Every structure is written in C-alpha cells, then in structure tokens.
Amino acid sequence: MAKTDDHAQLYVRFHAAVNMAPAEIEAWLDTDESRAVGFRRDGASESVGHASGRRIVQILRTRKADLDGGDYAHMRKVVGFVRRHLAQGPHEAHRIPGSRWRHSLMNWGHDPLKD
Template structure:
C-alpha cells in the first residue's frame, strides 16, 4: 500500500464497490445515453463513477491522495445508505441507481463482489 491509501481503506473500498470494472463501465455508458446523444466512454456517466472506474484499474502502489479521497467518499456514501452487513436489499430505482453510479449494486450478493 502507499501512504495515500491504507490497507484498511483499500479493503473496505473493495468491499463496498461490488460491481466489476466492466459492470460499472457498462452501467455508466448506459446511464449517459439518451435518445439524443451518447457521450464517449471517457466522459460517460457520473463523475465519481468514472473516478471509481479509474481506481479499479490501478494497482495499490499507483494510488494518489485524490484517489484516497474518492475511495473514502464512496465508502462513506455506501455505508450511510446501507446497513452495515451489506446484505442484498431492494429499494426504489433512483436510490439503487445512485449507488450503482459509484460502483455499488445493493441487489448484488456479497459473494459475487469482484473488481
């Protein structure tokens, strides 16, 4: 680990971000598309989601302080909106979609979480 990201933050981030890079990228592109336009992949979707996607592509030693801040923001957001055990939970569409924008699908079983 780098001094920017502790092992605890790394592990917790990968616990709450339960969508794979591919799933998150596909989701962000889908969310950015509408009937008039589709943004190119580097600009598709929620900004934090794009940053999460970039973090998922990095090795721990390549993470920066900015990455650590995004990781903690995602951890705090998911923990604030979910029960501590992170068991699959249905909710309204906008709530689920907002969590998916940052890499957490509340309906995905914990055993499937891989990045």
C-alpha cells in the same frame, strides 16, 4: 495510526463497498437510467455520482502501488456514500430493482442486489 495503515484499511473497505467490476460500472454509466439519477452541481453536465463512477473505474484499474492521495480521498468518499446510502434505502426487496436508490448506488460502484 500511520498513513500507510489508514490507506491499507481504506483499500479493503473500498473494495468491500465497490462490488461491481470496472466493465460493469462502465456499461451501467452508459445507460439512461445512470444519467437520470443523482445531484448535479450548477452548470454540470453530469451528476456527482456519475463522475464518481468514472473515477472509481480508473481507481479499480490502477495498481495499488500507484494509487495517490487523491485516489485515497475519493475512495474514502465512496465508502462513506455507499454506507450512508445503504442505511437510507428501501429495505423491501420488491422495491429495490428499478429504484432511483439502486441506480444511484450503482453510479458509485455498488449494486445492492449483489449483497
């Protein structure tokens, strides 16, 4: 498969996985709940997911023609994270709204309550 074909498919999968608008993600990332979840590398001031959310906003605001290999690599990471995390989470609707599971997904641009 050609790289451009792979990028085209990844672009579609990324936009299916990320169901929050850039402004929604930014507003979410400003909350205490957003900063309270996720894995932090030693010495890091923010979680991996929180940093990912900032990168997702940048990607969403970039024209498709201007996306580079690093952007596509991050898009692949986002798609994988959202898919894995959705499979793991609480599947009882009453447990989802305030859960750390949902908050973590939202850091990655996906709000499961929109599904």
